[in-house]
Amino acid sequence: MNEQIKFIQGNEACVEGALYAGLEFFAGYPITPSTEIAELLSQLLPQKGGKFIQMEDEIASMCAIIGASLTGHKVMTATSGPGFSLKQEAIGYACMAEIPCVIVNVQRGGPSTGNPTHVSQGDVNQARWGTHGDHAIIALTASNHQDVFAITVDAFNLAETYRTPVVLLFDEVVGHMREKLVVPEKGEIAIVDRLRTSVGKGVDYHPYLPREDGRLPMSDFGGDHRYNVTGLFHDMWGFPSNDPKVVKDLLHHLVDKIETNVNIISRYKEHYLEDAEYIMISYGSSARSAIHMARHRREKGEKIGVLELQSLWPFPEAVVREKCAGAKAVIVVEMNMGQVMRQVKACVDRPETVFLANRIDGKLITPTNIKGILRVIQGRGV
Amino acid sequence: MERIRLVFTGSGGQGVITAAIILAEAAVIFEGMNATQTQTYGAAARGGSTRSDIIISDSEIYFPEVEQPNILVCLTQEAYTEYSSIIRPGGILLTDTRFVTTAKKVDAKQIQLPMYETVMEKIGKPIVFNICVLGALLGISGILKPESVMEVIKTRVPVDFVAMNNRALDIGLVLGANR
Numbered sequence: 001m002n003e004q005i006k007f008i009q010g011n012e013a014c015v016e017g018a019l020y021a022g023l024e025f026f027a028g029y030p031i032t033p034s035t036e037i038a039e040l041l042s043q044l045l046p047q048k049g050g051k052f053i054q055m056e057d058e059i060a061s062m063c064a065i066i067g068a069s070l071t072g073h074k075v076m077t078a079t080s081g082p083g084f085s086l087k088q089e090a091i092g093y094a095c096m097a098e099i100p101c102v103i104v105n106v107q108r109g110g111p112s113t114g115n116p117t118h119v120s121q122g123d124v125n126q127a128r129w130g131t132h133g134d135h136a137i138i139a140l141t142a143s144n145h146q147d148v149f150a151i152t153v154d155a156f157n158l159a160e161t162y163r164t165p166v167v168l169l170f171d172e173v174v175g176h177m178r179e180k181l182v183v184p185e186k187g188e189i190a191i192v193d194r195l196r197t198s199v200g201k202g203v204d205y206h207p208y209l210p211r212e213d214g215r216l217p218m219s220d221f222g223g224d225h226r227y228n229v230t231g232l233f234h235d236m237w238g239f240p241s242n243d244p245k246v247v248k249d250l251l252h253h254l255v256d257k258i259e260t261n262v263n264i265i266s267r268y269k270e271h272y273l274e275d276a277e278y279i280m281i282s283y284g285s286s287a288r289s290a291i292h293m294a295r296h297r298r299e300k301g302e303k304i305g306v307l308e309l310q311s312l313w314p315f316p317e318a319v320v321r322e323k324c325a326g327a328k329a330v331i332v333v334e335m336n337m338g339q340v341m342r343q344v345k346a347c348v349d350r351p352e353t354v355f356l357a358n359r360i361d362g363k364l365i366t367p368t369n370i371k372g373i374l375r376v377i378q379g380r381g382v
Numbered sequence: 383m384e385r386i387r388l389v390f391t392g393s394g395g396q397g398v399i400t401a402a403i404i405l406a407e408a409a410v411i412f413e414g415m416n417a418t419q420t421q422t423y424g425a426a427a428r429g430g431s432t433r434s435d436i437i438i439s440d441s442e443i444y445f446p447e448v449e450q451p452n453i454l455v456c457l458t459q460e461a462y463t464e465y466s467s468i469i470r471p472g473g474i475l476l477t478d479t480r481f482v483t484t485a486k487k488v489d490a491k492q493i494q495l496p497m498y499e500t501v502m503e504k505i506g507k508p509i510v511f512n513i514c515v516l517g518a519l520l521g522i523s524g525i526l527k528p529e530s531v532m533e534v535i536k537t538r539v540p541v542d543f544v545a546m547n548n549r550a551l552d553i554g555l556v557l558g559a560n561r
Contacts (some may be wrong), residue, residue, distance in 0.1 A: 007407040007417070033423070117423045177446050178403060178419040180401045292444035367445050 006181045009172040011036035013145040013181045014078075014104060015044065017152030021182070022191055023102075024050045024073040027064035029057050029083060032116045032170040034106035034167035035379040037078035050249035058083035062103070067207035069099050071228065072154055072194060072220030078104035084123060084130070092131030093164050093231045095254060098208075098216060100159035100194070102152075104168040106175040109362050112270055114258050118362030119172035121284055124339040126169045128313045134251055136258035138265060139167040139313040141288040145181040145235055148190060151267070151310055157192035158265065161321075162257055163216055169312060171335070171363050173285035199225070203258060208250075209236040214257065259314050269308040270297050270323070276305030278374065279324055280357070281344055282333035286365050288361075290333045293374075312340065317347040325350045333357045362366060385439040387448040391465050392457030392481075394430040399511025401432035404534045405526065409438045412530035418446040433452055433458055434554065435493060436479055454490075454522060455515060474522060478515070491524060497555045501550055510550035517554020521561075528555055 004014070015037055026045055028038040037052065045052040055061040065075035079087060080331045084105040094101050109115025109122050118137075119194050123130075127139040138158050142151040147241070148170065155166040197206045197217035205225035210216055219225040228238035233247045241247070258265065272294045275277065282290040287308045307323050309316065324330045324344075330353055332341035338356045347350040357373040359365035372382060388405070392398040398447040401423050406417040421434040441496040450470040455477075456462040460537040462482045469475050469517055497514045501507070513535065520528050528551060535547045 005411055007403075007410040172423070173420070173446070176420070176423055178406060179443070180416060180448070219443070279539075288444040288446065295444070364445075365449060366447065368449070 004160040004183045004185075006146065006183065008181055009036055009178050010145055010148050010170060011078075011106065011146040011176070011177055012040055012172065014152050014168065014175075015040045015131060016181065016183055017149040018076050018102070018156070018193075019044060019048065020149070020186075020189065021156035023076050023156070024072045024332070025053075025065060025068040026050070026077065027053045027055050027059050027068070027075075028077045028079065029055055031058075031080045031083045031106055033175045034078045034080045034083075034104060036175070037104060037106070040219050056307050058086040059090060060096075062087040065101050066090060066097075066099050067221075069094075069101050069247075070218075070221040072196075072223070074100075074160075074194075076104065076156075080106050080108045080116075080119075081110045081123065081261065084126065088126075088130040091137075092133060092135065094165040095131065095135040095137065096162040096231050096233075098254075099165070099229075100156075101165050102155045102159055102168060102281070103165055104170065105168060107171040115362045117172070119285060119335060119358070119364055121171055121230045121286065121335040122171060122337075122339070122360075124312055124334075124336065127169055133256060136164070136255045137167060137313055137377065138162065138164060139169050140267065140311050141169045141249070141283045142310055143284055143308060145174075147310065149173060149181055149183070153191070156188070160192045160194055160261040161254040162261070163218070164258060167313075169193055170286070172285045173288075174259045178283075182237050194275070197225075198218070206236040207238045208234060208251075210221050210284070245342055262293075262316065263318060265311055265314060267317050268308035268316060268319055270305070271295075272305035273307060273310060273323060274305070275303055277303040277328045278324075278331065278378075279327040279329075280304070280306045280331045280333050280370070281287070281320065281324075281340065282329075282342070283307065283308060283312065286335050286359075289365050289367050289370060293370050296367070309340070314379040315343045315347070317343075320344055321347050321349065327353065330354045331357050331370070331374060331377065334367060335359050335365055385437065385443075386439070386453065387451045387470070388436040388438075388453040388455070389448050389451040389465065389468070390436070390455045390457075390546045391461035392432060392455075393460070394432050395472055396432075396434050396457050398455075398457060398481060399434050400538075401516050402436050403514040404513075404538065405519075406436045406438065406532060408526055408530040408534045410416075412533050415440055416443050418443045420446050422481075430463070431458070433461075433465070436547075453519065453525075455519065455528060456517065459483065476515070476519060476522065489558060493561055496499075497554060500553050500557060504553060505549060508548065510547055513547050513550040514554035515552040517556075518558035519554070521555040521558020
């Protein structure tokens with residue numbers, strides 16, 4: 001038996017990816033449909049010398065990983081809908097204090113406790129604007145277990161590279177479904193490690209003084225240097241400041257470090273996109289239905305393809321605009337009321353050609369559902 | 383192998399989901415195929431109705447749910463009533479004589495086997511009923527090698543129970559092959 005081939009749930013593939021990326025600390029509070037992530041890590045992390053803590057709630061879990069990250073460790077928490085709401089305040093703190101961390105949200109039906117055991121993609125905008133104030137954030141997603149693994153590794157890498165929280169927006173279907181995962185060999189996927197300061201012990205260390213390349217080397221909190229960390233606007237020492245220039249420069253920095261790198265951060269896959277007249281844009285489990293449908297339609301000679309988004313924030317506007325430029329119609333396939341569709345409409349040249357193919361009843365949208373909507377769009381009736 | 387779609391239905395506690403996982407895992411790990419397994423996920427535990435969808439294929443599988451199964455297994459009357467109509471025309475519908483009375487006319491090959499009865503008579507433990515069902519399925523369809531399924535079972539059950547599971551699988555294989 002080849003141990004590198006596994007037949008597992010998406011949640012387990014996420015755990016495998018996190019461990020591959022170097023996860024050392026997990027704090028969480030179990031919630032369906034993300035529970036398997038906490039369950040499996042409670043078993044595996046201690047075996048690998050890491051720490052697993054089940055906290056009293058989701059707020060505490062988020063705060064715990066922020067603290068652990070500052071001490072120099074790679075950290076993650078996992079939750080779903082209501083738990084993701086609770087984490088928002090602390091996610092804002094991590095944005096402001098620039099603390100690398102990964103937050104998994106295995107989406108279920110909302111709002112509120114909603115539809116706990118069923119699929120939804122209704123947290124796309126919450127991932128972007130769930131915490132208050134201008135800020136930037138990275139949110140990634142995937143539709144199959146090989147990609148769940150890779151994008152989880154990516155999430156850790158991006159968190160370290162940009163010193164930011166990264167949200168992994170999975171969904172119930174991908175989380176619970178079982179399929180094949182081939183675990184890559186060590187070294188096959190590059191790992192980004194913590195950038196630590198070269199300033200020696202006893203020498204003043206400025207936690208928020210950028211290097212020439214704009215990056216901010218970190219010092220393990222509680223180690224060689226004493227410094228301040230705050231959710232208030234702060235100077236290069238990390239101490240609170242309301243000096244207008246400090247405030248403005250910091251906000252520019254927080255937004256620009258991610259938004260100006262959107263082309264580097266953008267992740268997507270093309271399926272049958274060459275010469276496609278009808279383009280479906282989808283992500284997560286709904287992309288599986290879109291690709292399934294495109295494959296069958298291509299066999300019948302129809303020019304239809306799928307642009308599968310794997311990064312949702314910062315929204316890959318340039319990619320979407322370019323790929324959709326020649327399309328007769330763009331159909332956004334998602335399981336919400338059009339959260340990504342609105343982004344697509346905002347960035348394509350002809351927003352009137354953008355349509356929504358959605359399903360919001362807790363069931364996975366099917367290829368048949370999409371086919372029906374496409375017929376209407378093409379003027380062929382139901 | 384062509385793409386094959388299966389739906390296993392029954393009630394919580396019968397091992398329907400476990401059997402589905404074992405079958406799909408055997409296809410992936412020991413026969414180099416692709417497979418997906420999904421299940422209805424709710425508050426149902428022992429006693430509630432359960433359903434698991436499996437797709438086995440040598441190409442990529444995208445949409446993981448089964449709308450028209452080639453093979454449908456119904457282990458309760460309730461499941462039979464609810465799902466017998468979704469069978470793909472010409473498919474195989476496997477039921478257990480103890481739990482299901484086939485009444486409907488279905489456009490499929492209906493196979494009724496005394497799996498539960500035989501397991502109780504020869505082993506006396508209902509816990510391996512699901513493995514017997516898997517054996518029968520393999521005996522009827524030959525979709526995977528029984529050894530592949532047995533290898534997965536070995537990784538999932540305590541060592542003392544492997545022989546009993548092996549017997550249950552064999553009982554099913556014989557029932558399925560001699561139907």
